[in-house]
Structures are given as C-alpha cells and as structure tokens.
Amino acid sequence: MALIETNFDSVEALNKAFSKDVAQRLSQGIQQNGRASLVVSGGRTPAAMFNQLSKQPIDWQNVDITLADERWVDQDDAASNEAMVKRELLINEANRANFYGLKTSASDANNAVEELNQQLEKMRTPFDVLILGMGEDGHTASLFPCSEQIKQGLDTQEPSDYIAVTPTTAPNQRMSLTLKRLLQSKKVFLHLTGEAKKAVLSEALKNDDPLEMPIRAVINQTDVELMWAP
Numbered sequence: 001m002a003l004i005e006t007n008f009d010s011v012e013a014l015n016k017a018f019s020k021d022v023a024q025r026l027s028q029g030i031q032q033n034g035r036a037s038l039v040v041s042g043g044r045t046p047a048a049m050f051n052q053l054s055k056q057p058i059d060w061q062n063v064d065i066t067l068a069d070e071r072w073v074d075q076d077d078a079a080s081n082e083a084m085v086k087r088e089l090l091i092n093e094a095n096r097a098n099f100y101g102l103k104t105s106a107s108d109a110n111n112a113v114e115e116l117n118q119q120l121e122k123m124r125t126p127f128d129v130l131i132l133g134m135g136e137d138g139h140t141a142s143l144f145p146c147s148e149q150i151k152q153g154l155d156t157q158e159p160s161d162y163i164a165v166t167p168t169t170a171p172n173q174r175m176s177l178t179l180k181r182l183l184q185s186k187k188v189f190l191h192l193t194g195e196a197k198k199a200v201l202s203e204a205l206k207n208d209d210p211l212e213m214p215i216r217a218v219i220n221q222t223d224v225e226l227m228w229a230p
C-alpha cells in the first residue's frame with residue numbers, strides 16, 4: 001500500500017483542487033449507486049476546505065455525510081466537531097446533504113457504541129470518500145496512541161464499527177470509527193497543512209509500529225493520498 005503525495009503551493013490552491021476532487025468522486029458515487037457517502041474529520045484543518053466543498057454543484061440530497069470521530073461534548077461546546085461541520089460544510093449547496101452525527105445523549109460514549117453501529121448501517125459501504133487528519137502525536141480519527149483503547153481500535157478483527165476512546169494527552173472522551181471501518185473506503189485522503197504536520201508524517205513513514213503512531217496503520221493497509229500545503 002502506498003502514500004501518494006499531492007503538494008500545493010498554498011492552502012487556497014489546495015482547498016480549490018481538493019473540494020473539486022471530492023465533489024467529483026461523490027457525483028460518480030451517486031451516478032453508480034444512487035447515493036454517495038462522505039466521512040470527514042474534525043479539528044481545525046478542514047474548515048476552509050469544507051466551505052469550498054459546500055459550494056460545489058452536485059446532487060447533495062443524495063449524499064450522506066458523517067464524522068470519522070467526535071469529541072464527547074455538546075454542540076454548544078467549541079470542541080464539537082458536529083457544530084463545526086454544520087457551520088462550515090452543511091451550508092450553501094451542501095445544506096441539502098444528509099448528516100449523521102455521532103454525539104448522543106449518553107453521558108459515557110461507551111453507552112452509545114451500539115446505537116451508532118446501527119446508525120452506520122444506513123450509509124453506503126464502502127465509503128466513497130474518507131478524509132482523515134492527523135495530530136502531532138500521529139493519531140488519526142480519535143485513535144490516540146496514548147489511550148488504553150488503542151489496541152482494540154487498531155485491531156482489524158474488531159467487530160465494532162465504533163470505539164469510545166479516552167485520550168490521556170488530549171481533552172474529552174471521544175467516539176471514533178475503528179481502523180477496520182476506516183479502511184472500508186474507496187478513497188482515503190490525508191489532509192494536512194503546515195511544515196510541522198509534514199515533519200510528523202515523515203517521522204511516521206520511518207518506522208512501522210502503529211501503536212506508536214496510529215496513522216501508520218492506515219498508510220500500511222490502504223492507499224492514501226496526502227493533500228498538503230504549507
């Protein structure tokens with residue numbers, strides 16, 4: 001499996017090309033199967049690209065969108081990925097898309113896993129497009145190397161689509177798709193900006209242990225296209 005590197009001169013150029021590419025893949029999915037599925041990440045990096053993507057003229061009413069991971073906080077909390085997706089992506093043309101959020105009313109994320117596994121059955125598999133981010137510790141989605149749950153999250157025999165994760169080096173309990181489920185994607189993008197993230201990725205590519213840097217588990221098991229700008 002390989003990492004294909006697509007580098008851009010600026011974040012603006014990256015967002016323009018990336019949003020077009022994603023829209024084209026979703027349109028293709030709709031053409032072939034009637035509906036398309038898009039899995040996005042949270043955090044800070046994707047917001048401006050989401051805004052561009054939201055303006056793409058595709059049949060958004062036939063697109064299902066969900067998150068690769070969520071922080072276990074309410075939507076009025078600044079850390080909520082769902083709030084960010086609603087603010088930056090589910091607007092303009094894309095306000096017609098169907099969104100499946102991950103945060104439920106359960107106070108402990110462990111008690112929501114079953115419900116979310118059932119919810120995910122409504123989305124087309126394999127996902128047409130998965131967009132991952134990466135943290136400076138090499139985590140992706142909410143598969144944190146510091147967490148007790150990391151072995152289970154990276155186990156490709158794990159039956160659950162979701163896992164509740166408690167990072168020890170980052171705030172909030174999380175809900176994450178498991179590695180096995182992330183890998184069930186037709187196209188996997190890794191969306192990074194800045195030199196610091198590129199340096200972390202180079203570090204990840206030097207060795208193999210996924211428990212140390214979980215992004216390795218994805219790159220080692222499927223084709224990933226890096227979309228990067230300084």
Ligand SMILES: O=C(O)[C@H](O)[C@@H](O)[C@H](O)[C@H](O)COP(=O)(O)O
Nearest residue numbers: 041042043044045133134135141
């Ligand atoms: O909810 C999250 O935190 C994520 O989905 C996570 O995996 C994110 O992609 C990285 O932490 C990078 O985050 P930044 O884009 O904020 O650097």
